[in-house]
Amino acid sequence: MYDVIIIGAGVIGSSIAREVSKYNLNTLVLEKGEDVSVEVSKANSGIVHAGFHFDDTNLKGKLSLRGKTLIKDLSKKLDFPFKENGSLVLAFNNDDLLVLAKFKENADKRGIDTKLLTKEEILNMEPNINANVIAALYCKSSAIVNPYEMTIALAENACENGVNFKFNSKVINIEKHNDIFNVFTETDKFESKIIINAAGIYGDTINNILSENKLHSIGVKGEYCLFDKVAGGIINSTLYPIPTKESKGVLVTPTTDGNLLVGPNAESTDGLSNTYVSSSTLSNILNTGKNYVNNLQTNRVITTFAGVRPKLQEHTDFIIEECSDVRNFINVLGIDSPGLTAAPAIGEYVSTIIQSLIFTTKKENFKDIRKGILKFSSLSLSEKNKLIKSNPLYGKIICQCEMITEGEVVDAINRPLGATTLDAVKRRTRATMGGCQGTGCMLPVLNILSRELNKDITSINKNNTNSFIVTK
Numbered sequence: 001m002y003d004v005i006i007i008g009a010g011v012i013g014s015s016i017a018r019e020v021s022k023y024n025l026n027t028l029v030l031e032k033g034e035d036v037s038v039e040v041s042k043a044n045s046g047i048v049h050a051g052f053h054f055d056d057t058n059l060k061g062k063l064s065l066r067g068k069t070l071i072k073d074l075s076k077k078l079d080f081p082f083k084e085n086g087s088l089v090l091a092f093n094n095d096d097l098l099v100l101a102k103f104k105e106n107a108d109k110r111g112i113d114t115k116l117l118t119k120e121e122i123l124n125m126e127p128n129i130n131a132n133v134i135a136a137l138y139c140k141s142s143a144i145v146n147p148y149e150m151t152i153a154l155a156e157n158a159c160e161n162g163v164n165f166k167f168n169s170k171v172i173n174i175e176k177h178n179d180i181f182n183v184f185t186e187t188d189k190f191e192s193k194i195i196i197n198a199a200g201i202y203g204d205t206i207n208n209i210l211s212e213n214k215l216h217s218i219g220v221k222g223e224y225c226l227f228d229k230v231a232g233g234i235i236n237s238t239l240y241p242i243p244t245k246e247s248k249g250v251l252v253t254p255t256t257d258g259n260l261l262v263g264p265n266a267e268s269t270d271g272l273s274n275t276y277v278s279s280s281t282l283s284n285i286l287n288t289g290k291n292y293v294n295n296l297q298t299n300r301v302i303t304t305f306a307g308v309r310p311k312l313q314e315h316t317d318f319i320i321e322e323c324s325d326v327r328n329f330i331n332v333l334g335i336d337s338p339g340l341t342a343a344p345a346i347g348e349y350v351s352t353i354i355q356s357l358i359f360t361t362k363k364e365n366f367k368d369i370r371k372g373i374l375k376f377s378s379l380s381l382s383e384k385n386k387l388i389k390s391n392p393l394y395g396k397i398i399c400q401c402e403m404i405t406e407g408e409v410v411d412a413i414n415r416p417l418g419a420t421t422l423d424a425v426k427r428r429t430r431a432t433m434g435g436c437q438g439t440g441c442m443l444p445v446l447n448i449l450s451r452e453l454n455k456d457i458t459s460i461n462k463n464n465t466n467s468f469i470v471t472k
Contacts, residue, residue, distance in 0.1 A: 002028045003358060005183055005192040007171050007206055009033070010041035011147065012335050013198035014154040015347035021161035022351075023360040028190060029155075029163060030183070032170035032202075034464055035424045036417065037151035039200055041340075042427065043275070043307025044222070045251060045261065047238060048072075048143035049338040050087065052107035052114060053248065058317040063342035063349060065110060070344035071145065078153035079372035080146065081256035087142030087238040088122065090292050091135040096242045100137045107139070114139045128234050130292045142238055146256045147340055148427045149372070152417070154344075157370040159416040161363070168465060171199075174209050176326065194328045194357060196350060201310040203333040210326045215333065219308040220247075222264025223277045225285055228435055229258040231300035239292060248337065250288040252296075257430065262289040262296070264307075275306045302435055309336045318342070320349055328357055373411050373428055377403035398448070399441040401434020409445055413452045420453060422446060423463040446470060 004020055006013050009031035020027050033039065048071050054061035075082030091097050100116060107114040117136045122129055125138075159165060166188075173184040174195065183190045197206045204215040238253040247266035255261050263285050282304055290296045312319065312334040319333040330353055332346065339346075354360075376384065376394055387407075388395040394407035412419045412428035419425045422432065422445060431445050432438030446469060450457040461467045 001180075002026050002190060002192040003360075004028070004194045004196060004354060005030060005181070005190060006196040006198055007183075008198035008200055008203075009036040009155060009165060009167075010039055010198070010200050011037065011151040011154070011340055011343045012041075012200070012332055012346055013196070014151050014158065015343040016196055016198060016332070016350045017158035017163045017347075018154045018161070019347035019351040020354065021158045021163045021363075022366050023355075023362055025354075025358075025360050027163045028192070029158075029165045030169045030171055030185065030190070031165065031167050034167050034421055034461070035419070035427070036155040036165070037148040037427065038463065040307040040309055041151045042148040043224070043305055044147050044309075044340060045224075045253060045264065046144050046147045046255060047251070047253065047338075047340070048082070048145055049341045050107070050112050050114075050139040050142040051110055052103045052112050052137070052139060053243065054338065055106055056110065059320060059349075060317055060338060060342065063318070063345040064338040066345035066348070067338075067342040068141070068143070070348075071150070071341065072143070074154075074344060075145065075150075077368055078157055078370045080149045080153040082143060082145050083256050084141060084143045085237055085254060086138060086140045087240060088117070088126065088129075088136040088138055089240040089242065090122075090129070090133050091242065092130075092132055092292075093134070097135055099242045100135060103137050107137075112139065113141065126235050126237055126239075128294050129239070130294055133292065138237075144238065144253060144256055145340070150340075152428060153370055153372060156416045157367065160367050160370065165417055171206060174206070176210065176329075179328070181329070194330065194354060196330050196332060196354075198332045200335070201308055203310065203331065204312065207323070207331055207333065210329055211323050212325055213323070216313045218311045218313055219269045219274070220311050220336065221267045221269045221274060221306055221308050222247075223267075223281050223285060223306040224261055224263030224304065225282055225289075225301045226255075226303050226305070227260035227262070227297070227300045228302045231260045231297045232258045234260060234295065234297070235293065241288075241292065250285055252289050252293050257433075260300075262286060269308060273308070275308060277304045277306050303437060310334060311336050318346070320346060320353075322353060322357070330354070373408055373415070376405045376408055398444045399429075399431040399434060401436055401440070402430045404429050404431040404441070406444075406448060409448050410452060413449060420449070421461045421463050422449070422469065425449065442469070
């Protein structure tokens with residue numbers, strides 16, 4: 001019997017799990033995928049919004065402002081990349097100036113430090129911006145994170161504090177009997193007093209199993225182009241266009257790893273797993289990026305990807321509440337942008353709801369600190385030599401593009417919630433993420449996974465259980 005079952009191990013479910021792990025509660029996270037962060041949490045812009053796009057009239061505005069502060073602190077405690085690189089909302093005509101003025105007014109009301117820049121100030125700051133720009137709103141506190149590294153850090157810390165995670169566990173039915181939920185996956189049955197529905201794009205399905213208040217998710221697909229690190233230095237700030245009613249538009253941003261990211265578009269899709277990218281859409285994205293960045297080197301694109309963001313019909317705000325007709329069933333749904341920014345604050349918010357439903361006490365031995373995977377390439381020469389002397393596995397480079405060592409791959413496999421697939425190693429170490437996209441390091445990583453997991457190499461998957469890489 002569990003006190004709390006959380007459905008979904010994306011950034012929202014993992015944030016909730018970490019907050020719940022501060023209390024003496026028996027908690028389980030069920031995830032249909034093979035790892036944390038396998039859906040939209042790994043396929044987004046990684047932007048920590050400053051908050052001037054939103055106001056205090058809804059949860060999006062309130063929780064994103066709180067979340068921004070929490071992420072900065074968490075990045076230090078949980079050892080994941082975070083960089084306050086600043087942002088610029090660009091104006092190219094007089095209508096755009098009116099929008100900037102509204103953003104500036106909203107920022108001032110919310111206590112967010114922003115500044116309206118002239119053309120000369122913009123080009124001094126970012127010389128590769130299109131010279132047709134006439135003004136911009138600059139916000140120094142806008143930041144970027146690596147979204148999947150942040151999710152992994154939250155989940156690992158929750159695991160270290162006693163939360164159980166079960167992967168490849170798609171919830172297919174839930175029944176409630178005498179205030180106890182029976183949760184069925186394809187292979188198991190679990191009992192719990194409280195259910196947290198953090199299933200993202202599939203949250204409507206989980207809600208509709210139990211509640212008469214039916215919901216319907218509308219997926220919004222966003223496609224991206226990722227450039228190599230040669231192109232990564234073309235800008236330093238995150239560049240926004242003037243947003244539309246549908247989205248904040250195609251942005252251009254550096255990543256915490258030194259790459260350049262351009263995207264996303266916003267395309268409604270009924271195919272919730274429709275993460276295919278189209279050449280025509282990607283061409284439009286790149287052309288849009290070229291409109292406000294000079295010398296965008298499209299020949300430096302190394303990969304493309306897409307994520308489907310969850311939206312709910314007839315709902316513009318997050319839904320975070322106990323279901324009105326199912327006691328102890330908490331929905332955390334419609335978490336689109338700025339969901340990543342708001343995630344830690346959503347964790348706090350849900351934890352407060354849980355405490356109103358069940359008696360609990362805080363743990364005296366909660367571990368607030370988590371150490372991430374050591375990054376060999378960031379060490380000094382003397383530090384590298386010392387490390388290799390203590391562990392020779394760090395003396396063998398597995399991924400030449402990203403300078404990832406065997407020691408890092410082994411750590412990724414053997415740490416809490418360790419990697420069991422090629423993509424899980426990639427998300428933890430960046431192996432296969434370089435210019436060759438795995439041509440040189442895929443097989444060595446597979447061999448290490450086979451050895452460390454004591455499994456035949458033919459049973460090692462790329463990601464899900466049907467994605468075999470090596471066959472007999």
